[in-house]
Amino acid sequence: MLKEAEKQAITISPEAAQAVQNIITEKEMIGHALRIYVAGSGCSGVQFGMALDDKITETDTAFEIEGVKIVVDHQSLAYADGASIEFVSDPEKGTGFVISNPNAQAGCGCGDNEGAEASSCGSGGGSCGC
Numbered sequence: 001m002l003k004e005a006e007k008q009a010i011t012i013s014p015e016a017a018q019a020v021q022n023i024i025t026e027k028e029m030i031g032h033a034l035r036i037y038v039a040g041s042g043c044s045g046v047q048f049g050m051a052l053d054d055k056i057t058e059t060d061t062a063f064e065i066e067g068v069k070i071v072v073d074h075q076s077l078a079y080a081d082g083a084s085i086e087f088v089s090d091p092e093k094g095t096g097f098v099i100s101n102p103n104a105q106a107g108c109g110c111g112d113n114e115g116a117e118a119s120s121c122g123s124g125g126g127s128c129g130c
Contacts, residue, residue: 009061009063009072009077009080009081009082009083010036010063010065010070010072010080010081010082010083010084010085011065011083011084011085012065012066012068012070012084012085013066013084013085013086013087014066015086015087016066016085016086016087016097017065017066017067017068018087019087019097020034020052020068021067021068023052024052027052029052029054031054032052032053032054033052033053033054033056033062033068033069033070033071034050034051034052034053034068034069034070034071035050035051035052035053035070035071035072035073036048036049036050036070036071036072036076036080036083036085036099037049037050037051037072037073037076038075038076038079038080041079041104045104046079046101046104048076048079048080048083048099048101050085050097050099053071056071057073059073059074060072060073060074061073061074061077079101079104080101080104081101081103082101082102082103082104083099083100083101083103083104084099084100084101085097085098085099086098086099086100
């Protein structure tokens with residue numbers, strides 16, 4: 001059975017919530033939830049993805065925030081804890097959603113990088129240089 005979260009692991013700004021609600025209405029996707037997931041990770045940290053989804057599984061955790069149903073799969077939940085979703089409009093970068101989480105740690109995944117400086121991690125041209 002779908003787990004309703006006991007605490008909010010994710011926050012969403014009112015502007016982002018309104019933007020999600022507008023998309024759901026405009027695209028006639030009533031009943032869809034905003035799914036947050038880990039799209040990848042590396043030296044620059046965890047990258048999150050998001051999509052509107054109506055296929056909610058029993059291992060998902062759900063939140064209702066600012067009128068938006070948000071679901072996170074059990075594997076992504078630990079990384080998403082503390083994340084915030086913003087809707088930004090920047091003349092240089094454009095308009096869209098930004099998911100950030102200061103709690104999600106960057107890491108190379110190159111084995112034992114204990115004591116390695118984060119700045120030395122990305123020396124492989126965007127990869128971890130393993």
